[in-house]
Amino acid sequence: MGKFELRDLEHNTVLDLELTAEQFVELKRFLKDLKKLPANIDYRFIVKQYNSICKNLLPIQRLTLDRKRIIARCIKAGFDPIEIFQKTAQSSFLNGKNKENWHANFDWILEPKHALKIVEGNYSPITPAPSAPITGNPFDEYG
Numbered sequence: 001m002g003k004f005e006l007r008d009l010e011h012n013t014v015l016d017l018e019l020t021a022e023q024f025v026e027l028k029r030f031l032k033d034l035k036k037l038p039a040n041i042d043y044r045f046i047v048k049q050y051n052s053i054c055k056n057l058l059p060i061q062r063l064t065l066d067r068k069r070i071i072a073r074c075i076k077a078g079f080d081p082i083e084i085f086q087k088t089a090q091s092s093f094l095n096g097k098n099k100e101n102w103h104a105n106f107d108w109i110l111e112p113k114h115a116l117k118i119v120e121g122n123y124s125p126i127t128p129a130p131s132a133p134i135t136g137n138p139f140d141e142y143g
Helices: 019-036 043-053 066-078 081-089 106-110 112-119
Strands: 002-006 011-019
Touching: 011 019, 043 066, 043 081, 066 081, 066 106, 066 112, 081 106, 081 112, 106 112
Parallel strands: none
Antiparallel strands: 002 011
16 A cells, blocks of 8 residues: 554654555554544443453453443443443353353443343343242141
8 A cells, every 4th residue: 555654643753654455444444443432431440340240251351442342332322331240240141051151251241232131131040939928727628
């Protein structure tokens, strides 16, 4: 594609880059996405909460741009990541107690289509409905 100058205004430096057309497109997409990420989200806090609440799932070690996008999309869809983490931690299915030994992960649970199911209780443990208490002696009828 050609040579480009990348200017770092904060540090007053210039970096000469030689990019292919594909690399240039990827750089443009990255810079565009970077501008779109909400600045008011504490991404590191959310990752720390996940690691402390979802102890049975693999911990997050890197906060990538893709993960920031997932967090932002989840919040934009109206979900509270902490609530999702708490409900995930209570789900035996999402924590690997299923036929395939499958475990959910950070990226999966924060996708809005999965978050909705988690929040609505689709993966919650099933608790039997309380039955009516037995009163009297059930054998009285039989004399």
